Amino acid sequence: MINFPKTERIFVDLTDDWLTLSFNHLESRNALTEQLTNEIRSIVAIIKKDKSIRGVTFRGEGGIFCSGGDLKSFKSGFHGDKNNISDVIKLSEDTGEFFELINTIPKPVIMLAEGAAMAGGLGMLCAADIVIVTSDCKFALTETTLGIVPAQIAPYIVNRVGLSKARRLMLTASRFTGKEAAEYGIADFVADSPEDLRRIESEIKKNILRCAPGANSITKEIVLASRNLDKDALVSFAAKGFAESMMSEEGKEGIAAFIEKRKPKWSV
Numbered sequence: 505m506i507n508f509p510k511t512e513r514i515f516v517d518l519t520d521d522w523l524t525l526s527f528n529h530l531e532s533r534n535a536l537t538e539q540l541t542n543e544i545r546s547i548v549a550i551i552k553k554d555k556s557i558r559g560v561t562f563r564g565e566g567g568i569f570c571s572g573g574d575l576k577s578f579k580s581g582f583h584g585d586k587n588n589i590s591d592v593i594k595l596s597e598d599t600g601e602f603f604e605l606i607n608t609i610p611k612p613v614i615m616l617a618e619g620a621a622m623a624g625g626l627g628m629l630c631a632a633d634i635v636i637v638t639s640d641c642k643f644a645l646t647e648t649t650l651g652i653v654p655a656q657i658a659p660y661i662v663n664r665v666g667l668s669k670a671r672r673l674m675l676t677a678s679r680f681t682g683k684e685a686a687e688y689g690i691a692d693f694v695a696d697s698p699e700d701l702r703r704i705e706s707e708i709k710k711n712i713l714r715c716a717p718g719a720n721s722i723t724k725e726i727v728l729a730s731r732n733l734d735k736d737a738l739v740s741f742a743a744k745g746f747a748e749s750m751m752s753e754e755g756k757e758g759i760a761a762f763i764e765k766r767k768p769k770w771s772v
Contacts, residue, residue, distance in 0.1 A: 509547065511546075511547070513527065513529045513537065522558055526565050527570060530565065532571065533571035534569065534570045536570060538574070545605065559611050559614065561616060562615050562628070564617075564618070567698075570621055570622070600656035607660065608724075613632045613633045614632065614636065614705060614708060615635045616636050616702075617629055617641050620642040620643070623644070626643050629691075630660035635690060637701075639695065641682040643679065643680050645661070663731075665690060673688070714771050715770075719755075726738075726742050757770075
């Protein structure tokens with residue numbers, strides 16, 4: 505049994521080896537407050553090492569995914585003569601580390617968005633493996649309308665939608681819907697209702713649970729490594745990952761199951 509830390513801003517549910525984290529700070533429209541992000545950090549630190557958890561879903565309570573950064577804390581914490589630019593830089597660097605933490609969770613990560621996913625909330629979606637949104641969900645990168653910049657989420661937006669669309673969305677702060685999010689490449693699936701959202705999630709989870717958890721973890725490492733490694737280094741990195749999976753108990757079981765025409769032990 506996993507001992508998750510006590511949380512106030514996140515509902516934690518572990519059912520059938522799948523973890524669901526639901527943001528629950530409705531007063532701030534599920535903004536990325538320091539408390540909420542710290543609770544996510546503490547949970548991710550535990551599940552990264554636990555191979556029994558097959559995947560993670562992020563969602564928001566109250567019919568909204570996430571309104572973005574905690575603007576109230578920005579105002580109270582960084583306006584005034586006593587502040588130093590180094591403090592703001594440190595805050596931004598910590599934020600960047602948070603998004604990369606989400607991006608590199610060594611398990612399949614699904615994001616379910618309804619209501620709205622704004623600014624940093626939209627950035628979180630783009631750090632996921634699979635994104636499902638409702639057709640009427642609202643999206644926007646609103647930072648520049650507030651005189652600030654979408655600094656740490658910019659790489660994830662670019663990776664999702666491409667450079668030209670990222671420029672347009674960030675420089676115009678345009679609002680768009682779930683249907684348009686799919687057209688832009690942000691959403692992988694569009695649901696007609698919250699119920700349909702969960703139905704699509706259920707189908708995706710069924711497919712993921714057919715896959716070996718260790719193999720999925722290594723596959724994700726290889727995919728993410730392709731961002732930074734040159735061709736030769738990536739070939740070596742991928743070869744090492746392939747060898748590890750082939751020689752693992754999973755690899756042996758998977759090949760045996762295929763030959764024996766049966767499901768492997770991990771398949772649900």
